[in-house]
Amino acid sequence: MVEICIIYDKVRFEEKALYDKALEKGLKAQMVDAKTITVSTDSKKSDLALGDVIMQRSVSHYRGLYLTACLEFLDYPVINKFNVAETCGNKLVTSLVLAKSGIPTPRTQFAFSADSAMDVILKTGLPLVLKPIVGSWGRGVFPLRDEETANMIVEMREENDSPLARIYYVQEMIDRPPRDVRCIVVGDRLVTAIYRYSAENEWRTNVARGGKAELAPITKELEDLALRAAKAVGGGIVGVDLMEDKAKGLVVHEVNNTVEFRGAASVSVADIPGAMVDYAVSIARK
């Protein structure tokens, strides 16, 4: 019997849903707190007893990423793989991978100093969007609508202690309806797609920001793009986020590697955790 190990640092709706689903399917399952695991260069797989396949669900990107590196060192199959987590956890790398794979994505410029960031911003013209390259739930994502605001925000970033704050990710502002599309891809299957609407007085669409979810129709184009984007970052279980550009059509702007699906589960008839658990079993049997 396959044993699934769900690694968490904070138990959310998603981790409970995965655990319950695994038990419901008659599998063995365990939940392990990432904060309690230690690994050494001498460690053996059998020292940890983490089952046959690991679902890495840490909320902290770096904790999940480097713990996954350690678990892969011990030959555990981990969903998602280190390489996938590394790509998806960094918006700059994701944009490069998407563009390289010919997947429509918002035009994004990268600058490596405040001066060059301001040059790019003024040359391109406003409005634009400045995003941190790591971090999410829409935090630190700022619309730049006038030069004064742009100057202020770039200055703020300069004063930030994190070296990552000095990497500037400047994206075109997509002319879109007040929603985006979140696709949940599991392996080579698009399990469900939802629209995420911005909350009132909020331009970002993250459910974590109070955004509302609604079922989105799965068109051939949406399915094709979501699956291609998932494949481009290395596959596994991912959330592909798209926007509907009024001129260019669908563009992929982000791929999430520890996908939250509470919003999607509240409107979708698809068995999202069921699809994820089945996929984990298929990986364990490989």
Next chain:
Amino acid sequence: MKTKVECQECGADISIPEDAVVGEIVTCPDCGGDYEIATKANEKVELKPAETVGEDWGQ
């Protein structure tokens, strides 16, 4: 019956939902302090202060 645990900050009662599991975060209704459920056995629940949300958290 709902389990109640005293908030370590302000002393208010924090209700622990019956289906809560270890690792879940509960919030004090009075002071807003966040706690992680450290252990849970029957009606006995122990809390520890939750980790602060980091810059790299979320999807």
